[in-house]
Amino acid sequence: MTKKYELTDEKITRFGRTLYRIKALVSFGNVEKDDVGGFVEKEENLDQEGNAWVYGDARVSGNAWVSGDARVYGNARVSGNARVSGNAEVSGDARVYGNARVSGNARVSGNAEVYGRTEIIWISNVGSENGTLTVTRSKDGGLFLTRGCFSGDLAEFEKAVEQTHGDSQYGKEYKALIEYIKLRFGVECND
Known part of the structure; x- marks a missing residue:
């Protein structure tokens, strides 16, 4: 197997762990040969196959694993036994x-x-574009939703659905999903 990246000499130490910046050895996906990526603790954190990549100042450590076509970027952190x-x-x-x-x-x-x-x-094939709606618990305990160009909390999402879709078929589908999300995450549902 040909390696797609290597660990460089540039390193950072966080919480007692040393992480190394990565550098592409070949072009793949959206990554060009010699592109510099984010930080990993060891090669076992990022698959040498596929198009998966860690960008910028993002960090992957512990027994975490990034594979397939997954992307980790910005200041994101993946650690523990997590899988992306x-x-x-x-x-x-x-x-x-x-x-x-x-x-x-x-x-x-x-x-x-x-x-x-x-x-x-996450729920796929949603809305007029058949996109993916992703819902996560935010650090403050609330919900954070992304769908297409929208990202925000549940109240903002409900408002955007009403303004954009009203009582159309897509609006009804989104409203049903909102009720499911509330149930799934234990949010008080409307009567």
């Missing part, structure tokens, strides 16, 4: 840790904090 795979993206100041799994077309961004098994859901 498929076409998933973790960005912004998001944290994915513990035994969390982020996969498929899921997007975790902003200040989202994902851990365990109940803190994230």
